[in-house]
Amino acid sequence: MSDVLSDAGSDSNHDDSQEDVMTPAELIAKLEEAWLNEKFSPELLENKSEVVECVMEQLTHMEANLQRVKKGDAKASVHRMEIDRIRFVLSSYLRSRLQKIEKFFPHVLEREKSRGEGEPSLLSPEEFAFAKEYLANTETYLKAVALKRMPPNLQTVDMLKAVPEPCLDSFVFLRVKERQENILVEPETDDQREYVVDLEEGSQHLMRYRTIAPLVSSGAVQLI
Amino acid sequence: MFCEKAVELIRELHRISDGQLPAFNEDGLRQVLQEMEALYDQNQADVNEAKSEGRAELIPSIKVRHCCLLRDQRCVTAYLYDRLLRIRALRWEYGSVLPANVRFHMCAEENFRMTIVVLSQLQWFSQYKKSLASFMRSLGGGEGLDITQDMKPPKSLYIEVRCLKDHGEFEIDDGTVILLKKNSQVVLGVAWDILSCVCVMSVSLCPQHFLPRWKCEQLIRQGVLEHVVS
Numbered sequence: 001m002s003d004v005l006s007d008a009g010s011d012s013n014h015d016d017s018q019e020d021v022m023t024p025a026e027l028i029a030k031l032e033e034a035w036l037n038e039k040f041s042p043e044l045l046e047n048k049s050e051v052v053e054c055v056m057e058q059l060t061h062m063e064a065n066l067q068r069v070k071k072g073d074a075k076a077s078v079h080r081m082e083i084d085r086i087r088f089v090l091s092s093y094l095r096s097r098l099q100k101i102e103k104f105f106p107h108v109l110e111r112e113k114s115r116g117e118g119e120p121s122l123l124s125p126e127e128f129a130f131a132k133e134y135l136a137n138t139e140t141y142l143k144a145v146a147l148k149r150m151p152p153n154l155q156t157v158d159m160l161k162a163v164p165e166p167c168l169d170s171f172v173f174l175r176v177k178e179r180q181e182n183i184l185v186e187p188e189t190d191d192q193r194e195y196v197v198d199l200e201e202g203s204q205h206l207m208r209y210r211t212i213a214p215l216v217s218s219g220a221v222q223l224i
Numbered sequence: 225m226f227c228e229k230a231v232e233l234i235r236e237l238h239r240i241s242d243g244q245l246p247a248f249n250e251d252g253l254r255q256v257l258q259e260m261e262a263l264y265d266q267n268q269a270d271v272n273e274a275k276s277e278g279r280a281e282l283i284p285s286i287k288v289r290h291c292c293l294l295r296d297q298r299c300v301t302a303y304l305y306d307r308l309l310r311i312r313a314l315r316w317e318y319g320s321v322l323p324a325n326v327r328f329h330m331c332a333e334e335n336f337r338m339t340i341v342v343l344s345q346l347q348w349f350s351q352y353k354k355s356l357a358s359f360m361r362s363l364g365g366g367e368g369l370d371i372t373q374d375m376k377p378p379k380s381l382y383i384e385v386r387c388l389k390d391h392g393e394f395e396i397d398d399g400t401v402i403l404l405k406k407n408s409q410v411v412l413g414v415a416w417d418i419l420s421c422v423c424v425m426s427v428s429l430c431p432q433h434f435l436p437r438w439k440c441e442q443l444i445r446q447g448v449l450e451h452v453v454s
Binding site for chain 2: 090157
């Protein structure tokens with residue numbers, strides 16, 4: 001995959017002089033990492049809009065390159081397939097984020113509201129706009145159809161209470177990318193001796209999401 | 225029993241399989257709302273009595289009624305929200321323009337009476353489409369990406385499809401325009417592992433056209449094309 005990519009779009013990275021220069025292969029690896037994490041984590045993760053933007057740039061670039069290739073060239077269909085695959089991963093990534101936003105919209109918006117100054121935003125600006133519209137739209141609908149016709153003290157619904165929260169206690173498979181020591185497995189059981197494990201690099205585990213959530217966002221483990 | 229009607233609404237949802245939009249139970253909703261009104265009126269009267277005459281023994285029944293009211297409210301909103309999810313699924317399934325029979329089903333369930341329910345549903349749907357469209361348009365710094373495409377991982381570059389109805393002209397991205405006619409013979413597909421020189425030959429041999437898989441995904445979902453699995 002990586003040769004094809006660098007072949008097709010190696011010159012696109014030179015023109016944008018950002019601080020972190022990534023090769024296309026690294027970029028796609030980043031996208032895949034974000035995609036898997038997002039797919040398997042029960043809650044919405046931090047947005048990766050720079051990656052999304054770079055990949056889309058890359059795709060446009062590859063498409064443009066393809067236009068120049070002669071029809072019927074064997075290389076062209078290899079590239080075409082590669083573009084299709086990358087676009088699938090990208091769409092699937094954005095889809096699973098959007099699904100979570102729709103599923104947990106009040107909580108997502110609440111977290112965004114209570115976010116501190118310097119904290120990175122969970123939602124990209126586009127996703128934030130979408131979530132707000134979704135909330136307003138749904139409230140309007142509920143109001144028009146039923147709430148308006150209910151007794152005066154019952155005409156509002158607390159969305160935060162009505163919509164279930166993401167279940168952070170669900171179990172996830174993960175692969176360790178950086179060795180971790182003393183991870184608390186059962187933080188709640190304080191009467192026994194605390195149960196801690198070390199996570200060796202490259203090992204795979206099945207654990208509760210809550211206990212390793214910070215490691216997912218720091219990139220120390222990869223959900224699989 | 226209180227709340228029975230409301231629970232019945234929820235049960236109804238359970239019985240219907242995913243992906244279907246059942247007829248809106250307007251009658252059920254009305255009955256729940258009536259029950260709520262009655263409960264509320266009774267509560268108001270009891271609250272006044274409890275206050276003015278100091279009858280504390282009324283408080284437990286007020287509380288019970290209030291719980292029933294909350295439960296009714298919750299069931300009704302759950303019922304309505306579930307419908308939204310089903311309508312939402314239509315957008316992902318069929319694209320922004322719904323096929324005539326689906327539209328018909330959405331509107332005609334109340335025998336063309338444009339009730340407030342139907343209107344609100346349509347409004348919600350068009351607003352959802354708008355939000356989704358502006359979200360997709362703004363992706364990647366304004367470049368735009370249709371994320372309702374590419375629903376399945378690509379296995380092959382081309383697929384074999386059969387045309388189920390007249391669709392008219394269809395332009396593929398290299399500018400070629402092909403005519404999709406009903407029953408037009410199977411459009412040949414090329415599996416990924418076949419060398420591309422083979423597919424070039426077959427293009428010249430048969431009059432059918434090649435369709436890139438990602439171009440016809442939506443047409444398949446709309447029922448214009450049929451994926452032939454050989």
